Structure formats: C-alpha cells, structure tokens
Amino acid sequence: MSAGQMLNAARTARGMSLEDLAQSTKLRASILAAMEGDDFSHCGGTVYARGQLRAMAPVLGLDPDELIEAFNREMGERPID
Numbered sequence: 001m002s003a004g005q006m007l008n009a010a011r012t013a014r015g016m017s018l019e020d021l022a023q024s025t026k027l028r029a030s031i032l033a034a035m036e037g038d039d040f041s042h043c044g045g046t047v048y049a050r051g052q053l054r055a056m057a058p059v060l061g062l063d064p065d066e067l068i069e070a071f072n073r074e075m076g077e078r079p080i081d
Contacts, residue, residue, distance in 0.1 A: 003053060003071040004038035010060035011036070024059045027052060038074060046075060 001009070011021055018029040018036075025032070031042050035052070043049035050068055057064035 001070065002038050002074055003067055004036045006062060006067055006070055007032075007053075007056065007060065008036040010062050014060060016060075021056070021059065025052075025056050027056075032056075040071075040075075 011018070016024075018032050021027075021032055022029040031052075034040070034042050035049075040046070040049040043052055050071065053067050053071055054064045056062075057067050
C-alpha cells in the first residue's frame with residue numbers, strides 16, 4: 001500500500017473529511033488531497049513531505065515509521081535519519 005493510500009484509508013476509517021484533517025494538521029486540504037493521491041510535489045521537497053507525513057500519522061492513528069517507509073519506497077530514496 002502506498003503512503004497516499006495509507007493516508008486515505010486511515011482518514012476514511014476515522015470518518016474524517018479532508019477539511020477535518022486540514023484543521024488538525026494545519027495543512028491545506030488541497031495539499032492533503034494531493035498527498036492522498038501520492039502527489040507530494042506541493043510539499044516543498046522530500047524532507048518537508050516526510051515531516052508532514054510524520055505530523056499527520058498520529059492524527060490518523062498510523063505508525064509514522066511505516067508511513068515514511070512507504071513514502072521512501074515510492075520515492076526510491078533511502079531514509080534520512
């Protein structure tokens with residue numbers, strides 16, 4: 001499962017709208033929608049995308065490390081510690 005699919009599944013399972021998630025994370029709903037579609041080009045780079053994913057994970061009840069791992073697989077990059 002991709003990072004975007006994980007985000008969408010977790011948000012849907014919690015009954016949250018994109019607007020609800022936007023309020024909780026302080027990210028624009030349009031960016032969140034793009035991220036759920038595995039489009040991370042609006043995040044400001046991979047480092048910022050990872051940070052945004054880490055911030056979203058607890059709100060959605062996801063393991064941040066698993067989410068970042070999925071993101072890294074998609075991006076073809078090694079994790080940055």
